[in-house]
Amino acid sequence: MYKTIVLHIDGGSQQDSRMRAAAMLAREHGAHLVGTAATGISYTDLALLAGSMAAPVPVTDLDGLRDAALVRLQEFAAQAVRLGVASSEVRLIEDHADYALLMQSRYADLVVLSQDREHGHELGLPARVRRLPEHLALHGARPVLVIPDSWQGEPIPGTVVAGWDGSMQAIRAFEAALPLLQRAPGVKLALINPDTLTGLHGEEPGADMALFLARHGVEVEVVVERTGATAGHALAALASDCGAGLIVSGAYGHSRYREWVLGGVTRELLARTPVPLLIAH
Structure with a gap:
């Protein structure tokens, strides 16, 4: 079960949906919810900027x-x-949001963020909050739950x-998602074009992992899709078709350079996921 959940607090328009999602999970798991906000500037940055005529944030604005x-x-x-969250606290970090959340995530079971917006920024939000889910998944020690803009409070x-x-x-x-998988009415173990990865799947693709999950009390069904679509598109489409409430995926299984420059499953899911997405690296 999740016992400590960290939630990003930035006052943006996406905060309400991720707040409701985090509160739902905190109630269901009896978890402690930590709201983490960052000032957006560190003491080190402030000291460096104090003598700079090009300081983007005047020193007097820190307060x-x-x-x-x-x-x-x-x-x-x-x-x-x-x-209805029974246990919560607030944390103010004198630094950038990426650093603040990475630090707090060390002492939590789950970090809840919003889907990154590819086009433009909300007024007042610093540029370093871009690609926050990717950054936390790649550099953090805990799984990241990404709540899309379209989420309306459906069960997770x-x-x-x-x-x-x-x-x-x-x-x-999968290990990070076990508390959710065990509560799910059904889990579709989705293999997209597994014939291209025979060395990782064994004789019967998905069978061994399905058995592993079943031994943990997960109601699992193996779904093999052979398609010309990308894996990210296929997973998102399957989630829409079956009315899923959650997608679980490893983050950046391929070269980070390849996914960053050419795109990949992680970036595609973060951009198009129709439901909450749990990722871990």
């Missing part, structure tokens, strides 16, 4: 950044109570689509 973050945290605390996990390609990243994602 304003801190006060704004504290207001957002107060609002989080009040909303947590309204949403519901039916789960779990992408299995035999990789270490997928194994870590």
Whole structure:
């Protein structure tokens, strides 16, 4: 079970949906919910900027950044109570959001973020919050649950689509998702074009992993799809077709350079996932 959940608090328009998702999981798992906000500038940066004429944030504005973050945290605390979260706390970090969340994630079971917006930024949000789910999944020690803009409060996990390609990243994602997989009414263990990865699957693709999950009390069904579509597109389509409430996938099973430059399953799922997405590296 998840006992400590970290939630990103930035005051943006996407915060409400991820807040409701995190609160739902905290209630169901009896978890402690940690709202984490960042000022967006570290003391080290501040010291360096103090003597720079090109400082993007005037030194005198630090108190304003801190006060704004504290207001957002107060609002989080009040909303947590309204949403029935029994145990919560706030954390203010004097640094950038990526560093703050990486640090807090070390002491949590799960980090809840929003789907990254590829086009433009909301007014007032710093540029370093871009690609936050990817950054936390790659550099953090804990799984990341990404809540899409379209999420309307449907049960998590519901039916789960779990992408299995035999990789270490997928194994870590499945292990991290076990508390959700065990609660799911059904898990579709999805193998996309497994014939291209015969060395990772054995004689009967998916059979051994299905047995492993079943021994953990997971209701699992192996789904093999042979398609000309990309794996990310196929997983998202399967989730839509079966009314899934969650997708589970390893993050960056291929070369990071290849996925960063050419795209890949991770980036495609983060961009197009129709439901909450749990990723781990």
